[in-house]
Amino acid sequence: MSTLGTGARFGLGEQDVRRIADTVEFVRATPTGDALDAVLPGTDLARHLDFVHSALLVTAPSADDVVAGLVELGVTPREPTPSVVVRDRLARRLGRADLDVRIVRGEVGTGSRELELFVLCGDFPAVPGGEDESHLAFRALSDDDVVLRGVYESLVDAGLVADGGGYNKHEDVTVLYFRGERRMELTVPGQRESLLLRHVGRPDQAKRDMLHLMSGAWRTRSLAVAAELGVADLMADGARTTAELAAGTGSVPDNLHRVLRYLAALGVFGVDGDSWTLTPLGELLRSDVDGSQRDLARLYGGMFYRSFGALEHTVRTGESAFTHVFGADPFDHFAANPADARLFESAMASATAFLKIVPAALDLPAEGLVVDVAGGDGHLLGFVLQAVPGLHGVLFDRPHVMESARAVLTGYGCAERVGFASGDFFADPVPSGGAVYLLSRILHDWDDERCAVILANVRAAAEPGTPLVIIERPIPESHLEMLPLAWDVHMMVNNVHGRERTLGEYRELLCANGFELVESRPLPLDMAVLVARAI
Incomplete structure (x- = not known):
C-alpha cells in the first residue's frame, strides 16, 4: 500500500497523514462485525447492519489539496461539498463564525465502502475535540419497522447514548448518531419520524420536560x-x-x-x-x-403534600416543614391525632410489601429471640417469624402502636410467639437476649447524634457478634439515583432530624457506636438490607 505522500505536499500535518492512511486501511479490510465491536464490543447485530464508511476531521489549507492526496491511497474521491452540521459544531467550539468546512467522500477500493473526511480549511492548529467528529457509519439492511425498532433498542440497551440525528431529504434516509467506545452513525432508509423522535426527542423537549x-x-x-x-x-x-x-x-x-x-x-x-x-x-x-x-x-x-408546601421554610431555617405546618413534630402529632396515625401506619404498611422477601435475604438462626426495635405494626417481625417457626420475637415500640401490632401479628398467626414491650429507644433499655436485632427504616428518621443514642442502646442489649439487621434506602456513592435522593428531601421535610445516608456514612455511624457493617444486600425500590455485627 502506498502512503499519502508528505504532509507538506498536501497541506496536512503528519498526524493527519497517518490517521487518513490508517482509516483507509480500516475501511478496506474490516468486516462489519469487527467494525461494530469497535463501537460496542460484543454486539451481535452484524446480520442487520452493513459497515459503509469511516469519517474523521482533518485540517488543511484547502479541500482540493486533500483530494489530490487521496488518489495515491487508492481512494476515488468525489468533489468536495460544504458541510453545515459539522461546521456549526466547530464554530460553537472555536467561537468563530467564519469557518469553511468541506466534506470529501471517496470510494475505497472496488466495493461500496467510503472514506468521509471533514476538512477544516485554513491555517489551524489541532482542533479541540476534533476526535468527536470521527465516527464509524453503518446502514440498516431492512426497512421493516419492527426490525428497525429492535436494532435501535438493542443498541440503546447495550449502552450507546443518543448523540443527535435528523432526516436527509436529498438521500431519503434518517440518520442517527450514537456515542459508545467510538461515535457511530446509523442510516435507516426513509423518513422514520417515530424513530427519530425516540432518538432526539421533540424540538421543544427541554421545555416539555421542565413543565x-x-x-x-x-x-x-x-x-x-x-x-x-x-x-x-x-x-x-x-x-x-x-x-x-x-x-x-x-x-x-x-x-x-x-x-x-x-x-x-x-x-x-x-x-x-x-x-x-x-x-x-x-x-x-x-x-x-x-x-x-x-x-x-x-x-x-394529603398531610405530606401540605408539609411539602413549606419546603422553602425548611431550606431557609432548618426547621421541619411538617412541624411548621402542623405545630408538632411528626411522631407527637400522630400520637395526639389517632386518625392521622392510622392513615400513616396504613400507608407505611402498604409501602412495606417488599418486607416479605427480607427473611430470605437473611441468615436467620433456627431458634432464639428476634428483637424488632421500633417495630411499628409488626409486619417485618411477622414475616420473620413465619419464615422460621423456631424463632420467638419481641416488638419494642411506643405504647400507641401496640394495639395495631397485636392485630397484625395475630393475622400472621404468630402473636403467641411475640412479647410486646412498650418503651422509648432514647430513654428506655432495649430488650436484651436477642439472637438478632432489627431496625427497619428507623435510622433515616434521625440525625447522627440521635442515631448514636439508638445504636448505643441496642449495643448495650446485644452480645458481641450478635447481628443487627438494618433496612434503609442508601444513597449510591457513585451516581445519582432518583428514589434515594427524593426520599432524602422527603425526610428533611416530613421529619425533624431525618436524612438518607450513603453506605459509607452508615459504616462510619455503626463503627462509632459498637457495630461493624458486614455487607449490604439489595431489595426492591432501591432499598437494602445492611447486615452489621456487634463488636
Whole structure:
C-alpha cells in the first residue's frame, strides 16, 4: 500500500497523514462485525447492519489539496461539498463564525465502502475535540419497522447514548448518531419520524420536560383525589362510565371526567369512549389488593403534600416543614391525632410489601429471640417469624402502636410467639437476649447524634457478634439515583432530624457506636438490607 505522500505536499500535518492512511486501511479490510465491536464490543447485530464508511476531521489549507492526496491511497474521491452540521459544531467550539468546512467522500477500493473526511480549511492548529467528529457509519439492511425498532433498542440497551440525528431529504434516509467506545452513525432508509423522535426527542423537549417537572403537584393531588374517592374500588369488577363513577363517589361528572382523563394519560386508568377501566398501575389504588398503595397516595397527596408546601421554610431555617405546618413534630402529632396515625401506619404498611422477601435475604438462626426495635405494626417481625417457626420475637415500640401490632401479628398467626414491650429507644433499655436485632427504616428518621443514642442502646442489649439487621434506602456513592435522593428531601421535610445516608456514612455511624457493617444486600425500590455485627 502506498502512503499519502508528505504532509507538506498536501497541506496536512503528519498526524493527519497517518490517521487518513490508517482509516483507509480500516475501511478496506474490516468486516462489519469487527467494525461494530469497535463501537460496542460484543454486539451481535452484524446480520442487520452493513459497515459503509469511516469519517474523521482533518485540517488543511484547502479541500482540493486533500483530494489530490487521496488518489495515491487508492481512494476515488468525489468533489468536495460544504458541510453545515459539522461546521456549526466547530464554530460553537472555536467561537468563530467564519469557518469553511468541506466534506470529501471517496470510494475505497472496488466495493461500496467510503472514506468521509471533514476538512477544516485554513491555517489551524489541532482542533479541540476534533476526535468527536470521527465516527464509524453503518446502514440498516431492512426497512421493516419492527426490525428497525429492535436494532435501535438493542443498541440503546447495550449502552450507546443518543448523540443527535435528523432526516436527509436529498438521500431519503434518517440518520442517527450514537456515542459508545467510538461515535457511530446509523442510516435507516426513509423518513422514520417515530424513530427519530425516540432518538432526539421533540424540538421543544427541554421545555416539555421542565413543565412535566413543575406540574408534579398536579399529578400528586389527582392521584390523592382518586384515592380519597375510592374510584379504583368502583372499577374493581369491570368498566364503569363517568356517570356511574360520579354517582358512586358523589362527584360532579364533568369535573371527575377531566381528572380521570388526566390520570388515563398518565397510565393509571384505561379509557374507551366514556368507559373507564383499571390498568395494572391503577390496580394499586384499590383498597383490597395485596400491596395496595391507596393510603400511601392519600398520605402523600394529603398531610405530606401540605408539609411539602413549606419546603422553602425548611431550606431557609432548618426547621421541619411538617412541624411548621402542623405545630408538632411528626411522631407527637400522630400520637395526639389517632386518625392521622392510622392513615400513616396504613400507608407505611402498604409501602412495606417488599418486607416479605427480607427473611430470605437473611441468615436467620433456627431458634432464639428476634428483637424488632421500633417495630411499628409488626409486619417485618411477622414475616420473620413465619419464615422460621423456631424463632420467638419481641416488638419494642411506643405504647400507641401496640394495639395495631397485636392485630397484625395475630393475622400472621404468630402473636403467641411475640412479647410486646412498650418503651422509648432514647430513654428506655432495649430488650436484651436477642439472637438478632432489627431496625427497619428507623435510622433515616434521625440525625447522627440521635442515631448514636439508638445504636448505643441496642449495643448495650446485644452480645458481641450478635447481628443487627438494618433496612434503609442508601444513597449510591457513585451516581445519582432518583428514589434515594427524593426520599432524602422527603425526610428533611416530613421529619425533624431525618436524612438518607450513603453506605459509607452508615459504616462510619455503626463503627462509632459498637457495630461493624458486614455487607449490604439489595431489595426492591432501591432499598437494602445492611447486615452489621456487634463488636
